[in-house]
Amino acid sequence: MKHPLLVLGIETSCDDSCVAIINERFEVLSNIVSSQIDVHRAFGGIVPEIASRKHLEVLPLVLHKALEEAGVTLKDIDVFAVTQGPGLLGALLMGVCLAKALSFALKKPLVGVNHIEGHIFAIRLEHPEVSPPFVALIVSGGHTELFAVSEWGKYTLLGRTRDDAAGEAYDKVARLLGLGYPGGPIIDQLSKSGNGKRFAFRVGLEDEDTLDFSFSGLKTAVARVFAQLTLEGRERTSLLADLAASFQESVIRSLVKKAFRAVEITGYRLLVVGGGVAANHRLREVMQEEGDKKNVRVLFPSHKFCTDNAAMVGACGLFHFLRGRRDGLEIDPIPQLSLGEKQAPSG
């Protein structure tokens, strides 16, 4: 009897080396992630050349572990799916080249996947009942984008950041405050003991009639307050926590406001939030509260499927494969790959 269709996903768009295996029912058989955070921490951020070198170093082992954990061999795989973009060129290239080599060696089809679309598909791994239409907010270190998903595979870009991504703002502010890297989890943790109302930071485009975001000014605002801090000891620690919490509240306020404005415009009753920043506890809390207030269902993937992973790439690749898509060995990484056509908000 033919086994269920198996898809092997590969994700290397940034600093995580990921391989996962899923079946045609979107069930995850294995999901291996090798993080490079410790390597990049010394540099205070991601060094693209180092990221691609680490991918080369660990990918074969990550692949081996993914197969082992799923209890299958490469010969059992029916389709290879790989992140084609957006992302860091050198990092993407490692995943794409490995996928091409495997696809060629085993004469199995290859499907290139858009990383952002992968984040949207992450919700399908744990909520198979979810179906469009819905609004998707993808928010991470490299992206902050709002989509109207009218059907799987059909996206309208409603808004995006005009400068820094939300996760990037977290990293920059954490560096500024001397808190370390990566900024997201550190600020989220520190904020738990801080007063988020102590400093009123205004976020760019917050009150304008656009679904675009702007976070670059926020760092400057935090820097201005931070420069005035002369306190030491416990008072300083408490002020840092207040600063972190105030910064976080501002970012979240902007994300929530725009996301629910998008829900209002589209008339959809479901909001899906994905990407690394979607793992933030406070964002999840506030989004959920707002959803309850407005009678909108809000869904987040679990933490492991919010951050970069290859299961979401496999899921997205499976969807396109089932719709007949086949990519040849001529596919190349596309660092600026976009998703959906931009549409001005109305309503």
Add this chain to the structure above:
Amino acid sequence: MILAFDTSTPWLGVALVEGKEVFFRVTEYTRASHSLLLMQYLELLDARFSFREHLEGIVVGLGPGSFTGVKVGAIIAKGLAYALQVPLGGFSTFEVLASLARRLDTGQFEVVVPVIFHRKGEVFWVEFQKGATSLSSFQVGSPEDFLAQYKGRNDVFVVTPWRNLWELFVRAGIFCADPSQAIPDPLELVILFEERKGGSTENIFSMLPLYGSRVFERESASR
């Protein structure tokens, strides 16, 4: 059959060999798109020779050279070797050029020095005693550093495919192979693999290219 390829320098090399028979061999000057061209050659070769089913080994050029090129070759080689479950070999461009020099008329020279251009102002080189091809540590410096070390040495024979370096060295009176005879040949990878069989199989999980540049050491130190 043995499949060899090298994407570490601007000269993309691909060869398919069985015993003494060379089914295919190409070196093509290309500044980019090594990954695309290599896959095209592999598809072409498989359509013609169905080599996947008959492959006994894969050998790859490990650089040093272009940062992107060395990584592209290594990851494709690892992927193919893992999927087809065949032994993997890897040799540096220095070893390839030293191996190539054995076929040139270098009888009077005691030392062979392959030189690799990395980027403006930086070259890599290593000394091989006559006939030897095993790599020891290599040196990094400017072309001027190289000249200061080797100018006036009558026992040294330099092998480099980069014409600009060749012109500089010849003008300084250093004996050099003609650049057209010094292009990294994928057949040398096969020869080295065959010569060292048993002792040279690389581990798919640990094989890494030679990057050469010390740029990250410098960056780390300055932080």
